[in-house]
Amino acid sequence: MGLVQVPPIPAAPGPLFPELARAEENFRKCIQCGVCSGSCPMGEAMDYSPRKAVKMLLEGRFNEVVESNTPWLCVSCHTCAVRCPSKLEISDGLFPALRAAVVAEGKALDQDLQKALQNTYLYGNPMGNSPKKRADWAKTAGVPVPVISQLKRPVDVLWIVECYPSFEPRGQEISKLLARILNALGVDFAILGHEERCLGDCEWLAGERGLFEMLIERNIEILNKYKFREIIMTDPHSYRTLRNIYPALGGRYNVQPVVAFLAERLDQLKPLLKKKLNATITYHDSCCLGRKTSHYEEPRMLLQAIPGIKLVEMIQNRESSLCCGGGASTIYLDRYIQERVKDRLADRRIMQATATGAEVMAVACPFEPARFEDAVKMTGHEGKLVVRDIIELLAESMELV
Amino acid sequence: MNIAVLTKQVPDLVEGVEIDSTGKAVDPDSIRYILSESDDHALEEALLLKERAQARVEVFSLETGEVRDSLCAALAKGADRVVLIRTGQDTPPSNHAAAKIFASVLQGLSFDLILTGVRAIDDLDGSLGGLLAGYLNLPYVGLVRKVEMTNGTAMAVVQKEFPGGYAAEMEVKLPAVLGIQAAEQPPRYVPVSRLRQVMKAAKVEEQEAALPATEALEVERLFKPEEGAGATMLSGTPEEIARQVVSLLSDRRLVR
Numbered sequence: 278m279g280l281v282q283v284p285p286i287p288a289a290p291g292p293l294f295p296e297l298a299r300a301e302e303n304f305r306k307c308i309q310c311g312v313c314s315g316s317c318p319m320g321e322a323m324d325y326s327p328r329k330a331v332k333m334l335l336e337g338r339f340n341e342v343v344e345s346n347t348p349w350l351c352v353s354c355h356t357c358a359v360r361c362p363s364k365l366e367i368s369d370g371l372f373p374a375l376r377a378a379v380v381a382e383g384k385a386l387d388q389d390l391q392k393a394l395q396n397t398y399l400y401g402n403p404m405g406n407s408p409k410k411r412a413d414w415a416k417t418a419g420v421p422v423p424v425i426s427q428l429k430r431p432v433d434v435l436w437i438v439e440c441y442p443s444f445e446p447r448g449q450e451i452s453k454l455l456a457r458i459l460n461a462l463g464v465d466f467a468i469l470g471h472e473e474r475c476l477g478d479c480e481w482l483a484g485e486r487g488l489f490e491m492l493i494e495r496n497i498e499i500l501n502k503y504k505f506r507e508i509i510m511t512d513p514h515s516y517r518t519l520r521n522i523y524p525a526l527g528g529r530y531n532v533q534p535v536v537a538f539l540a541e542r543l544d545q546l547k548p549l550l551k552k553k554l555n556a557t558i559t560y561h562d563s564c565c566l567g568r569k570t571s572h573y574e575e576p577r578m579l580l581q582a583i584p585g586i587k588l589v590e591m592i593q594n595r596e597s598s599l600c601c602g603g604g605a606s607t608i609y610l611d612r613y614i615q616e617r618v619k620d621r622l623a624d625r626r627i628m629q630a631t632a633t634g635a636e637v638m639a640v641a642c643p644f645e646p647a648r649f650e651d652a653v654k655m656t657g658h659e660g661k662l663v664v665r666d667i668i669e670l671l672a673e674s675m676e677l678v
Numbered sequence: 679m680n681i682a683v684l685t686k687q688v689p690d691l692v693e694g695v696e697i698d699s700t701g702k703a704v705d706p707d708s709i710r711y712i713l714s715e716s717d718d719h720a721l722e723e724a725l726l727l728k729e730r731a732q733a734r735v736e737v738f739s740l741e742t743g744e745v746r747d748s749l750c751a752a753l754a755k756g757a758d759r760v761v762l763i764r765t766g767q768d769t770p771p772s773n774h775a776a777a778k779i780f781a782s783v784l785q786g787l788s789f790d791l792i793l794t795g796v797r798a799i800d801d802l803d804g805s806l807g808g809l810l811a812g813y814l815n816l817p818y819v820g821l822v823r824k825v826e827m828t829n830g831t832a833m834a835v836v837q838k839e840f841p842g843g844y845a846a847e848m849e850v851k852l853p854a855v856l857g858i859q860a861a862e863q864p865p866r867y868v869p870v871s872r873l874r875q876v877m878k879a880a881k882v883e884e885q886e887a888a889l890p891a892t893e894a895l896e897v898e899r900l901f902k903p904e905e906g907a908g909a910t911m912l913s914g915t916p917e918e919i920a921r922q923v924v925s926l927l928s929d930r931r932l933v934r
Binding site: 380381383385388400409488 | 690692693694712755863864866867868869870871872873874
């Protein structure tokens with residue numbers, strides 16, 4: 278699985294279709310095999326499945342596609358793109374272009390999505406929290422969490438915490454545990470604190486190119502102020518964007534996801550994993566750590582290093598893992614999607630997890646604890662399955678909780 | 679048809695608001711200003727009217743905080759002209775002063791409709807529209823949630839909200855001042871690329887206006903809501919708290 282190639286971002290928004298015209302160029306290679314539609318977990322609910330949408334765009338039926346529900350149901354799980362025999366960039370090329378056409382035209386957006394975009398413009402996070410409070414979680418971490426601007430020296434590791442791990446209550450708890458793990462490993466790390474802003478993955482995939490450009494400019498300006506050896510990231514979406522998209526726009530950094538960073542230090546970690554957890558665990562490959570960046574083994578290595586854990590696989594795992602249904606800004610489109618889709622992807626995924634007999638579903642993406650815990654309740658599995666971040670499991674075994 | 683939209687900026691509560699050392703005013707350094715929400719709705723209603731009846735929309739705003747940003751946003755959304763009114767004071771004036779300032783700016787101009795948000799979070803007295811209508815000798819309807827033109831630009835039919843979920847439809851002779859409670863649809867989204875283009879290219883027109891002397895209430899003490907005062911804090915597990923809530927409600931015969 279190679280790196281994802283994403284079309285360059287236009288310098289200025291044009292009228293409705295230049296982006297699609299550019300996509301059209303590529304999509305002439307489409308052989309209409311339908312693998313994308315057959316692989317798409319949302320295809321059934323779309324007015325026009327990906328294959329059909331491509332065909333219609335090539336026939337010039339732009340308005341029909343742009344005005345259908347198709348652009349807004351793609352969860353950017355990337356299954357279509359990795360399976361496409363013509364190597365077409367469907368979920369991260371065609372769909373953001375369709376959405377960008379809707380946004381650039383000033384057409385009415387879903388209210389929840391509009392609010393998230395406006396908040397990100399004003400405050401640098403989709404929840405609408407004050408940027409001043411971004412590092413508030415660190416006050417109760419129990420270990421020092423230095424802010425790089427206050428350190429006034431280069432650090433080894435810059436940890437980009439990102440929005441959910443900074444503001445969402447469960448995410449904050451996981452951030453505190455990660456701070457303790459980094460501390461226990463003696464890592465010289467710092468965070469950006471109030472200077473950190475959303476890196477823009479959801480905004481880009483939602484078609485808000487202008488907002489994405491604004492965030493990129495600001496983030497590169499901030500990151501270039503400081504000296505660090507590498508960046509680690511808690512959020513796979515942002516990690517993918519920083520690794521794959523920022524370099525073309527002038528932001529070149531040595532970056533890896535937290536799970537890969539910790540897996541590199543497995544020898545150091547293993548003696549600290551003292552407490553036996555005695556649980557059967559199944560691991561959910563998130564789309565951004567899995568199909569988009571091919572980090573399949575590091576999360577499993579970390580889990581298997583925990584004493585007492587038996588790792589079992591769901592029927593769809595690794596490259597064929599089923600998305601939680603929250604990528605590409607669809608985390609803000611839950612209501613819109615729920616009105617149009619019978620079975621939510623998160624619910625379907627929980628059914629797969631319980632079928633393994635596991636008591637714990639391990640995750641490594643900050644969107645997922647809340648999404649899957651909700652799905653556990655919705656599918657009536659409360660008390661039978663718990664959702665835990667790998668960081669939570671490691672911290673428990675390290676007796677840092 | 680010509681529509682004037684009068685807007686102002688209010689402190690952004692997300693960023694937090696601090697009280698200054700006098701204890702009688704908000705500390706200006708703690709504040710970031712954003713467009714008042716109901717003024718945003720007034721602009722949206724004006725833009726809907728523009729789309730339906732080819733109106734010309736002009737936005738006037740008092741000089742406060744980041745007012746240029748919100749005037750550029752108005753242009754990006756489709757306003758035809760924006761005017762920043764300079765009074766030499768960068769904190770929002772009282773509604774009495776604001777009404778006099780807007781009256782002096784609008785005097786002699788020809789507008790069929792003057793729309794403004796019915797109230798703002800910084801004063802909540804909802805008096806700007808009425809006072810302005812008084813100074814301009816025009817009719818005023820407040821708490822409006824829908825505006826339709828009838829008979830060209832001579833009359834409008836407006837929906838006004840009343841308590842208890844009621845609304846009245848009333849005819850108003852134009853020109854008139856309307857205090858907008860909510861537009862017929864949520865304020866539209868401005869793509870950031872368009873907004874940034876406008877910010878680079880647009881010239882915000884400026885106009886001087888004298889700050890009028892007005893009678894004003896004197897603030898004796900400004901304070902934050904006192905947490906916990908007058909409230910009973912429940913504690914326990916979620917189940918225990920739920921049981922306490924149920925018994926509190928049933929003791930007061932609010933549920934059976």
